[in-house]
Amino acid sequence: MLKIISSVVLCVACNASYAALQIQSWTLNNGARVLFVENHTIPMLDVSVDFDAGSRRDPAGKSGTAALTGAMLARGIHAAPTGNEGALSEAQISDAFADTAAQRGGRLDDDRAGATLRTLVTERETAVSLLARVLAYPSFPEEFLQRDKTRTISAIKESLTKPEAIAGKAFSKRLYGSHPYGQQADVASIEAITRDDLLAFHAKYYVANRAVVALIGDVTRAEADQIAQQLTQRLPQGEALPPLPPVTIAPGEEERISHQASQAHILIGMPGMARHDPDHFALTVGNYVLGGGGFVSRLMQQVREQRGLSYGVSSYFIPMAQPGPFQISLQTKKEQADQALQVVRSTVADYLRDGPTPAELKAAKDNLIGGFALRIDSNKKILENIAAIGFYDLPLDYLDTWTDKVSKVTAAEVKAAFQRKIQLDKLATVVVGAAEK
Secondary structure (H helix, E strand, O other): OOOOOOOOOOOOOOOOOOOOOOEEEEEOOOOOEEEEEEOOOOOEEEEEEEEOOOHHHOOOOOOOHHHHHHHOOOOEEOOOOOOOOOOEEHHHHHHHHHHOOOEEEEEEOOOOEEEEEEEEHHHHHHHHHHHHHHHHOEOOOHHHHHHHHHHHHHHHHHHOOOHHHHHHHHHHHHHHOOOHHHOOOOHHHHHHOOHHHHHHHHHHHOOHHHOEEEEEEOOOHHHHHHHHHHHHOOOOOOOOOOOOOOOOOOOOOEEEEOOOOOEEEEEEEEEOOEOOOOOHHHHHHHHHHHHHOHHHOHHHHHHHHOOOOOOOEEEEEOOEOOOOEEEEEEEEEHHHHHHHHHHHHHHHHHHHHHOOOHHHHHHHHHHHHHOHHHHHOOHHHHHHHHHHHHHOOOOOOHHHHHHHHHHOOOHHHHHHHHHHHOOHHHOEEEEEOOOOO
16 A cells, blocks of 8 residues: 655644655745645646635626636736836737746636646746736736637537536536525626726735645755745735635425437536535545446446446535535436436435445445555646645645545445435436426
């Protein structure tokens, strides 16, 4: 078994211990949190900067603001207030990153938004300085906003013809209703967004004291600290954000939406677990048995192998800051939709009643533990892991203890966890492509 050891740091000063994967963490004077893994195997540096600026922060009636803000960060940079750095156009920003062979990326989900950078260490000074300016001084040019809004509206209109997109939107609304997790951009909300909205959103959420900087690469601890400061020193301080409303679980209802597609697209689920849920590992192991384990899962055996109702069926939890969705998804012939639904519900009911068998539990734990190394087999994957650890304030030994916690999960814990989180009468169902009843 691969044993990954990380250092645990609980204060501003970083008390590092020497280990196979050493996660160092500290907090800058401006409040930004830093997580760093030193790796000198290749002369590269990977960086991410995340903010509490995901889609859940979209203003009322203007869903899509977070996405447009993130997409437009590099459309232009205004001159620095100090006057020592001039304005740059989108083309100049793109050329500047290309000249250093650096790769800039973005991130957006319901919880967080931010930027990533991959650069040669010999070019890091230029690349990091440019990314810092992109984060701090976006100009959000009006002509590019109109272009991006037009593109976004076109994409939304196109998605309304696709059964999988229609199902996803309806499913999210069923699960979250008016909660911020249920907000979805539409044509009207995108049309309502102005440049002033982007400026206000950026000023409110892209702030130093809520930034999480994750780094891995061929630099020292002192250099990592300097890089993190460089990335966040231009950012303002933000005020405390009001708490979001709690996620409420509505009675499970079924929605059928007609569509000309030859297959019915089916989604079943409910709000499941948050990142800090004490049932996290029991649910992770248990879901592998139910629908996360591919051809060995119960749902796949019952729906595909024994009855041939679908090419594939899966289930998964998406842990978020607040309870993210538990979702079962499959496609089947329209005329088989009712039978497939009955089999899925029966399989879930049996699992809630009985839990996993000893053989299923052992196979699930063996596969999860055996595949753990693939979760951290590249700098990019390690960066994703430590960024999540920082943003969601997970223990710094999360990776170190992951396989041990999986190995200790019992069948009784899986059964109890699923009974706490999954209720048959609360499972919402969306079927796109089947005739409405």
